Every structure is written in C-alpha cells, then in structure tokens.
Amino acid sequence: MKKSDERRVDVERASDSDADVDWLSFGKGDILQLEHVNPVLNAKMHLVNNAIDEIGFTTYQWKLFVLNGFGYAVDSLILLIQGIIAGQAGLEFNPGYKNGLTMAAYVGMLVGALFWGMTADIIGRKFAFNVSLMLCSIFAIVAGASPNWTVLGVFVCLCSFGAGGNLVLDTAVFLEYLPSKDQWLLTLMAAWWGIGQLIAGFFAWAFLPNYSKDCTTVENCTYANNKGWRYVWYASGSLVFVMSILRITVIRLKETPKFLVGEGRDAECVATLQIIAQKYNRPCSLTLVQMEACGVVDPGRGSKSKWGFGEIGIHLKGLYATRRIGISTSLIWLSWTLIGLAYPLYNVFLPAYLKSRGAQLGGQSSYVLWRNYTLVNFSSIWGPILAGYMCSTRLGRKNTMVIGALITMSFFFAYTQVRTAVQDLVFSCLINFCLNIYYGTLYAYTPEVLPSAHRGTGNGIAIAWNRVMGIVSAVVATVADTSTPVPIYICAALYILMAAVAAVFPFEPYGKRSS
Template sequence: MASNPVDKKPVERDVERAEEDDTVSFGKGDILQLEHVNPVLNAKMHLVNNAIDEIGFTRYQWKLFVLNGFGYAVDSLILLIQGIIAGQAALEFSPGYANGLTIAAYVGMLVGALFWGMTADIIGRKFAFNVSLMLCSVFAIVAGASPNWTVLGLFVCLCSFGAGGNLVLDTAVFLEYLPSKDQWLLTLMAAWWGIGQLFAGFFAWAFLPNFSKDCTTVANCTYANNKGWRYVWYASGSLVFCMSIARITVIRLKETPKFLVGEGRDAECVETLLFIARKYNRPCSLTLAQMQACGTLDSGRGSKSKWSFGEIGVHLKGLYATRRMGISTTLIWFSWTLIGLAYPLYNVFLPAYLASRGAQLGQKSTYILWRNYTLVNFSGIWGPVLAGYMCSTRLGRKYTMVIGALVTMAFFFAYTQVRTEVQDIVFSCVINFCLNIYYGTLYAYTPEVLPSAHRGTGNGIAIGWNRIMGILSAVIATVADTSTPVPMYICAALYIVMAAVAAVFPFEPYGKRSS
C-alpha cells in the first residue's frame, strides 16, 4: 500500500518523533518500522502500540489467553484423536487405505489454514474467531455416528477444516492486543497444545479399554462391541462445543485494532482501545486527531472488490515488500515445512524401527498403553512454559528455537537405542517436552515478525506447508520400509537444519513490538 504524497512530510516527522521520544513504549521500537514500506502505516501502528502499552495487561488479555488457547488445544486434540481411533474404526470398517483418516485430517487442516488465514486479512479476525470452533465441534460429534470409513474420513476432514483454520487466528488475535512487555505470553500459550493432547489421552484412556475391549480382530468386531472410538469423538466434540460457546459468551470480541488500522478505519481503532481503557480503568491518551495527522492510507487494491483474486496477490506482495521481509517470510515457511515433515515421520517410523532392533518394551495392556500415552502428552505442556521464560531473556525467540531444536535432535538420536519399557516412556516424555520448546516458539515467532495487514495470509500459508508435509508423511508410511534406520537419522538431522535456519532469521522480536 502506498501513502498519499501530500502527507509524506508530516508522516516522516511523526516517525522521527516516535523514534526520538518513545516514553510510553516499554520496548525499543516496532519490529518492521525501519523497513519503511509504508510510512503512514508505520506511524499509525507506532501510535497504536504506544496506546496498547499505555493501557497495559488487563483481564481482557487474560480472557483472550484462555479463549485463544482453546484453539491450540482443539488443533492438537483433533489431530491426535483421529490417530487414536483409526485402529479401532478400521477393525469395524475394514478400509482399503489404512492411513486415510490421517490424510483426511491434514487435508482439512491445510484447506482450513489457507481459507481462514486469507479470510482474516480480508474481512477481519472476529468472524473466524467466533465461527471456526463451532464448525469443528459439530462435525466432531457427527463423526462419532459415521456408518462407514468413507463417511468418517469426510467428517474428520470437515472437523479439521474448522480446527486448522482456527489455529491461524489464535496467535494473531492475541498478539494484536498484547502490550510489548507481555509478548512472551504468545509462546507460553502453546502450552494449550499439550493440554489438548492430554485430553486426547484421557478420552482414549477412559473409553477405549472399557468399550472396545472385546473388539480385537476384524472377525469379532461389530458396532455393538466397538463403541469406544465413537464415544471418544462424542466427548471430544462436546468439549469443543463448550469451548466455542465460551468464546461467544465470555468475551464479545471486538475487531483487533491493528487490523482496523490496516483497513484505514482509524475511528473504530481508537474507539476499541478507549473502550478497553474505560472498562478496566486504565489510561489511554490516543486520539483520532493523532491518527489522522499521520496521513491517509491507500487501500493498495487493484480492484474495488475485497474478494477479487487480486486481493490475495496484494497480501502475498506485502509479505515480500522488502528484501529482509522476503527472506524472513521464506525462512519461516521453510521452517514450518521442515517441522511438518520431521515430527510425523518420526512417529511413523519409530515403532517399527525399535521392533526391528530388538527393543523389549513388554506386552502392555490397553489400560497401560493409554496411561503411558497420557503421561507423554502431559510432559508436552511444560515445554512452552520453559520456552516462554527463555524468550523473555536475552536468548530471545531465535536462540530459544535453536536450543530447542538441537536438544530435541540429540534425544531423537538417543531414542534409537531404547531397549526397555522404562526407557521408552522416559525418552518419549523428554522428547515431547523438548520438541514443544521449538514448536511453541515457532508458533509465536511467526505472527510476531509478519506485518499486521498480511499476518493471516502469511500465518495460514506457513501452517499450510506444515499440513502438506503431514499428508506426505502418511503416504510415505504406506509405501516405505518402516524398519530401516535411514528415515530415523534423516528426521533427527532435519532438526539440525531447523536450528541453523532459526539462527539466521533476520528479525529478533525480543525487546521490540509487533508491527
């Protein structure tokens, strides 16, 4: 988007004043303000950041932390649930393609991430925030009543469409209301991912051993004695439905100020910030006159319609507006591609590899199996907690990711030497903990360094690459030899590449504010 030439001089003076006198800001400046992509937008965004810092952290942000965290939890819950119930459902339906549910889930997540991400930049964050979880809950409940494998795959895909799209918005909405000194909470919010996994483990532990215990082979598995996997879907869908209702009733979300600024809706932006300030008795000195003094934004659209294909091109060009921004966008998408391939492949190949190497893990009962599964998922909650602390130190986001990736790589290599049940559960817990240090930080870093006007599109494409690799991993698992050690070492080596990429990211958000 280009600024009005008449307004350039006042804008440049405003930016200079903001850089010289930033008494309200807790940070050292806005991450992208030196890119000089659009001086009008930079100046207005600087004023908005000052206002958010002046208001500070309120109960409004605490509510967003919980309600947006639901999106993280649902994303991990749905991905794990489809994998958990696939075996029992397959005994009942005898599918022709065993990994069909995994592909269906990742296809839904892929389409959801792209659709809701781009929609968020066109019509705003509010609509997707309120609708996506509701869609997910409805199809999750219906999935439990599926009469055959094909219908189950369809509802898993539709359910994942809501869950995957919702995840794109969680970080963006929360970030765009956060004071700069509290942006580390964006990393901590990834702990909800582990909470979702924990619920998946609880549901499996509660229902599968008790309601599917007589269904062990295709011959003796019927609808009547194999209701455990259906109850898992009913419970999951009901939980997501309660979360979606809470999003509508607990907080009446207003459109984020930074989206409104990018759309040229200065009056609504100021009104939103003043509303929060009044409600929580906080100061806010931002005025509409200050915003208008910065100049007028050009929409930058090639056509009058917001729904034209040209609009998508505008947002893609915005992610590559400068050389540094282009490098940053590319490296972020590359990182999501790597983690999207490495982690699913690891889970696919590890069991067969351990069996081929003579690991004596013992004969676990169904109860013990799902108990251990729950323990592993519980461990994953605490990785983002440590990552949140590390991000708030001089390590920053980049080197938190470097450390998380390298430590995960080390334990991945070590895991190939597992020989006992105790070693198996301990290493599984440690790996899930370390992995979420990297993953949780990447989730937070991505929206922090993307420009607000194009944040949904950039975030959606990043997660979309992740989902594409998930689909690829399911296909590889079907056709490849899972007993060879080569994929294990490739997966671990990918984490070295992730660490190297994180180290050369051009932007470090520590001490700065999102733009």
C-alpha cells in the first residue's frame, strides 16, 4: 500500500469513534478528490462540502450572487468607461499618447489582480472583498475632476487597481459558499458583466451627447463645453460607492469556511456554517469533533512572515501540486492569455479594417452612436444566461466553452463582410452574445478547478495574464497597420485555439464539487 493511501486509511479509522464514516467517504463528487497532496486537508474539505450541501441554497447565497455580481459589473464598467471618455477627454487635453488611458486601466487591473488575489490567499477573502470596491469608487469619482491627461491616467490606474482585484474575489467568495448542485450559478453570475457594460452605455448615452456636443475639435474644446466625460466618471464612481456600501451593510461577510480550513482554523469554520444554518433554519451536522478527527492541517508557511516571498512561493507550488493540477493551471492561464489578446485586438483593428473595405456605416450622430453602443452591450447580458443553462446540463463546462468559442469565431469571420450600419449593429450584438458564452464559463471554470488554498493566487495570475494582453493590444494599436485583414483572421483563429484548449482541460466540474 502506498504511503498516501495508508495516511488516508488512518484518517478514516480515526473518525470511527467520533463520527459517521460516511462523512469521510473520499470519492463522491469532489473534483480534486484524488489530486490533493494533503489527505488531511482533502478530508476536511470533503466534510465542509457535505455541510454546505446539507445546508443548501439560502438567502445568504442570493445576497452573495447580487453583491458579488457588483464586482463583475464594476470591472466591465470601469474598463469601458475609460474607453468611452478617452476621445472627449483627448480633445480637451490633446495628449501625445492617445492610448494612454487604455494602458493605465490594464496596468491597474494587472497589479490589482495579482495583489488582491495573493492577499486573498494570505490574509483571507473578507478584507479584500470589502476594501477593493471602496477604493475603486473613490478614485473613479476623483478621476472626473482631473486637470490634465497625466493625472486622469493616474486615477484611471488606481481605480482599475480596485476594480480588477475585486473581480478575483467575486468568484472565489461565491463559490466557497455554494452547494455543489448550484455551482452552475457561478457561470450565470457573469451576466453582471453585461449589466456593467449596459450601465456604461447608458451613462455615455445620457451625458456625452448632451454635455459635450459643442466639443468637436481640439481648437474649440474647453473645460466649460466638455463636461460630459466628467459627468460619466462622477456617475460611475457614485454608483460604485453605493455598491461598496451595500456590500458592507446588506451582508456582514464572514471569512469563507474553505479558507479557514486551509489555515487550520477548524473551530471558526464550523461556527460559520452553524451560524448560517441556524439563521436560515437549515440542518448542519458538522461538528468540531469530526473536523479534528481528520488530523491537523499545516498551513505550510513558506516564511516566518505571512508577507514573505516564501509564502507566495507556497501558493505557486500548490498550483502545481500534482501533474494534472499543474496541467490544468497552465491551460487555464493560456486560455486567459488568448482571450485577453484576441478580443481587444479585434475591437482595435475592426473599425479601420471595415473602413478600408468600403463599409458604409453612415454618418451617425452622437445620439445614435451611443444608443447602438448600449444595445450591443445589452446583448452581452444574455450570453452567460445561456451558458449557465448549458453548464447545468450534460454538456458541462468544457463543451460549453468549446461551443461558445467556435460560434464566436464564425461570426468574427463573417463580420469582415459587413457593409452597412444595420449589419454592423446586428453582428456586433451577435458577437457580444456568443463571446460571453465562452468568457462567462471561463470565469466560472477557473476557480472551480483550482485548489481552495491557492484559489486567489491562481485566479489572480490568470486574470493578470488577460490584462497583460490588454496592454499589448494597446501598443499594437499604436504602431501597427490597421487596414490589413491579417490581424482579423489571426484573432478569429485564436478562438479556434481557445476551443481546442478547452477541449483538453483535465477536469470537468459538472456533477462534482470544488475543493
């Protein structure tokens, strides 16, 4: 018998006198049941999963669905807002580097994803969950008062630092409270991304045509006649501020049970689950005796200080604890890198390419332009809704991503034949709908298959790779020839590669439980 098997048997025997053996039945339904190198932690995660399933879905999870969804909405809102206002702000400030705001936003989100993701694994999910959104709101409001392009870029970066980091926590916190049969809701939650885009479109539609209509050239654009973009920031920041207050007041988030288990804080884990069960009148058979019967979990501190580099190294090693987990981690990061390059690049190159091919989009007024922008973003809400349904069927997560990527690729190729404004609007809506089938599922799949103790780090690095490619797309847009069709076909081909990568992911979460 292998040493790991002997240890597992010892854990099971240790529980015989204190708890039902069924509570420690390794096997049934846990995604990483045979992958984790720590059998004691594996046993305790199994117990926690049983307890969460026993409690079931309550109002607590519904509150998390909405409050965590705010993070999705804010991430897309901030990312789109900087792009929406860049043109008008540029007319007022006449910057030397017009793509500076895009780079500032992606740099902020890159650093935010890494910082808050690793923070979540070191000191817990609760602090980052409550603080990051508040920081985002403050800097978003201040951005509206920026006196020049450089200062605006700094505040966009700081605002994105909070928004990008918050997104890492949204999926992790929600997942770690979800019963296994409801994990598909993690995919559905990506619909909030589209809601954020829709809000951005509404703000642009409301303020830019009405408060910046007289600002059309650098020569006639002043602070007095170009306040629309500032109002967009003020409105966005105020909305995010309200969201951050609701997070603190509507639900007093407790540290997630799975983080507590990984830290060896069994008593707090049991207490948290028991409190939720009592509040919503649900059963919860988990006891501290059962947890302690599994043994003691060593958090495996890589250094004396929680903030040492050794601690970060422990979490990185945990993402490669076994061969399959390592392959899974690498493929997930590759997928985020590909989507991070393909979609921004397509948006960068498409307008110039269509113009070079003779597309007659017509002279659209500012009102019509932002109306269409809002309609396109509205269509993106429904992709994750369909993806959520698909994920809850035998198609599973992997096949949903494959289908979403291939359909998106098809419409991308077809889009190169657009010649009229109506065709442009229809195909834009279809692409946004189909793209979010893949994107929404990838957002959910990533934390589902990552080990709980290292989920924040793995998720943060995945999203960080996505942001790196966003920076690359901004650089390419500045120096490349946007009239050639080659980049369009490359971007579409990347979706074929994304589908292939999704098909060979080693884990399928459908019908199983996350660690």
